[in-house]
């Protein structure tokens with residue numbers, strides 16, 4: 319190995335350790351569930367995207383096993399060569415019907431779905447992509463892979479977006495995409511879809527919404543941000559993941575107009591050059607969608623009750639958060655080192671919650687990102703709130719104290 323490269327890497331890793339930004343994953347030794355085992359001890363998990371507690375649901379697990387029996391472990395091929403199995407076709411139909419759109423096509427992850435959409439639909443400098451500053455890293459990287467002009471507007475500042483769309487460069491662009499997260503992963507706030515849709519219509523742009531934290535979470539029946547705002551089926555394109563509420567395994571999709579999905583199947587590189595979804599994931603995700611369609615109202619009712627209880631508790635403790643209704647509840651504690659120390663103290667008390675600092679969130683806004691699941695009990699949430707109270711007293715700087 320090149321000694322220069324080795325030295326550079328070692329120095330950067332040392333810097334990360336010194337800045338206390340070196341990530342050390344806890345080892346989870348049981349299924350992903352609101353109660354699990356980590357590093358040898360039982361914990362309440364307040365940090366997973368398992369919003370509907372379907373990752374270890376018996377029907378989802380059984381469906382995955384059935385798929386392995388029927389199709390084996392994997393496709394050993396990309397979709398267009400010999401990797402399209404009936405489980406892919408069935409899953410894509412199910413997603414399409416669930417969302418009430420014209421078509422859907424799957425990817426190995428939502429990361430790949432985003433990387434499939436942006437460079438493929440906006441491949442030239444004549445095109446333009448307008449993106450919220452707090453969009454997910456996969457969107458940022460997808461935009462980097464496109465040769466289109468980039469316009470990054472301040473988070474949720476749709477007046478600034480409108481000015482960009484109205485500027486001469488925006489006006490004369492050929493293909494135009496406006497891209498936003500539906501639910502923002504670090505803030506837990508929701509994009510104003512009706513306003514974005516109106517701007518997209520006025521400026522002949524396609525609105526693309528990454529629904530990763532909204533699918534199975536928002537809307538009366540879990541169909542996401544569009545359902546939340548009552549604008550389902552109104553001409554947006556969405557990307558989303560199967561790796562959060564819909565079973566938590568992996569996989570992503572693009573859903574919307576048939577012409578767009580057809581084009582992506584022909585042209586988007588992550589689907590053309592990377593293996594298709596494993597059959598167990600297809601069947602597991604289909605079972606998750608079935609559970610959501612059958613028991614969704616009860617599951618979503620529990621998720622919302624739990625979220626409201628936890629958000630109210632955080633407020634009562636006087637902790638800094640961001641108001642909202644989604645199950646992503648950030649507790650902002652200031653410095654990265656404080657967030658990491660609080661994470662450790664909470665873990666000692668049997669609560670796992672992940673601390674995030676710069677560069678994932680702005681400097682001085684490090685946070686504990688709490689994520690609520692329909693599978694948490696009221697007792698779980700009260701235990702977590704009691705642990706948060708104790709740890710906030712131990713670290714008064716987390717409330718802006720001495």
Ligand SMILES: Cc1ncc(COP(=O)(O)O)c(C=O)c1O
Nearest residue numbers: 427428429454503530559561570
């Ligand atoms: C908003 C958003 N988009 C995309 C992704 C990537 O999803 P996947 O794990 O399916 O690649 C995530 C995952 O954290 C996300 O939060």
